[in-house]
Amino acid sequence: MQTFSVGQLAQNAGVNIETVRFYEKRGLLPMPKRTKSGCRQYTNKDIARIHFIKRAKELGFSLMEIAELLSLKINSETTCGDVKKIALDKLLDVATKIRDLKRIKKVLEELVTVCNKDNSATNECPILEALEIGNE
Amino acid sequence: MQTFSVGQLAQNAGVNIETVRFYEKRGLLPMPKRTKSGCRQYTNKDIARIHFIKRAKELGFSLMEIAELLSLKINSETTCGDVKKIALDKLLDVATKIRDLKRIKKVLEELVTVCNKDNSATNECPILEALEIGNE
DNA sequence: ATACTGTCCGTACCATAGTACAGGGTTCCA
DNA sequence: TGGAACCCTGTACTATGGTACGGACAGTAT
Numbered sequence: 241m242q243t244f245s246v247g248q249l250a251q252n253a254g255v256n257i258e259t260v261r262f263y264e265k266r267g268l269l270p271m272p273k274r275t276k277s278g279c280r281q282y283t284n285k286d287i288a289r290i291h292f293i294k295r296a297k298e299l300g301f302s303l304m305e306i307a308e309l310l311s312l313k314i315n316s317e318t319t320c321g322d323v324k325k326i327a328l329d330k331l332l333d334v335a336t337k338i339r340d341l342k343r344i345k346k347v348l349e350e351l352v353t354v355c356n357k358d359n360s361a362t363n364e365c366p367i368l369e370a371l372e373i374g375n376e
Numbered sequence: 377m378q379t380f381s382v383g384q385l386a387q388n389a390g391v392n393i394e395t396v397r398f399y400e401k402r403g404l405l406p407m408p409k410r411t412k413s414g415c416r417q418y419t420n421k422d423i424a425r426i427h428f429i430k431r432a433k434e435l436g437f438s439l440m441e442i443a444e445l446l447s448l449k450i451n452s453e454t455t456c457g458d459v460k461k462i463a464l465d466k467l468l469d470v471a472t473k474i475r476d477l478k479r480i481k482k483v484l485e486e487l488v489t490v491c492n493k494d495n496s497a498t499n500e501c502p503i504l505e506a507l508e509i510g511n512e
Numbered sequence: 513a514t515a516c517t518g519t520c521c522g523t524a525c526c527a528t529a530g531t532a533c534a535g536g537g538t539t540c541c542a
Numbered sequence: 543t544g545g546a547a548c549c550c551t552g553t554a555c556t557a558t559g560g561t562a563c564g565g566a567c568a569g570t571a572t
Contacts, residue, residue: 246519259560262559303558341474347435351463352460392530398529414550415548513572520566523562
């Protein structure tokens, strides 16, 4: 089976070498086999694992949560329901973030629309005023 | 005019005392007047300013950007257009964040829907499988 | 042989947004 | 007059997700 050095793994997986070691320290990557001279030896599984980590990060999981997911995976005593629960929690988080950002977006849009005078002094800028007045 | 100690300001504005001093260090709050004994003396304006900061944070501005907005306000040479530009930039950011999160949400929803077996071992969990297969 | 590249490890550092704490001084009230 | 409660400063620490660097080996190329 093909093996990779840490540099090759990093290249293939699209991360930094330092990041690979960082992930290892954080328990996201298993301690790899070493060559006689002590260099890390990786396989395709490790590339897949880094892809998994990147994908999970895209999905809004923190490294700690990803470590959790990966440990669930290793420890097969846990059920699919456990994983589902984590995903559901995350779904809730994401939904909340979207809701909040939409509110933010709306205010910004209103502000930008109002702010049409390009050369008025800022002490009468509607953005600042709106933010100042708009606090509860 | 009524004045407030740093503790009272923190209380009224809903932040920590340390945060008030932290904001001062970062240039978000002006250096306040001091009593003879050296205690900071704040006014309603400072409360409003912290509300402004909190509001702007809610709107997705970083402390650095907020400092920028606040300095624009003080320095009246700058125009409303400058402020508008910052807000427009932020609007773009926010729109991107919403788009990404929606994508994430969709994937999570699909995953959770698929994951209906509550007692299957994790080595056949569709979420983990989907994440592993789902990398490009 | 020696220079170059890659890897090793540990440590320190980056930004962000604070929080905590040590070791003092001040103010207030009984 | 003494203690509680507040304030002062500066520094160090938290978490997150890495990045950078120094000094030492290893393997390869010319």
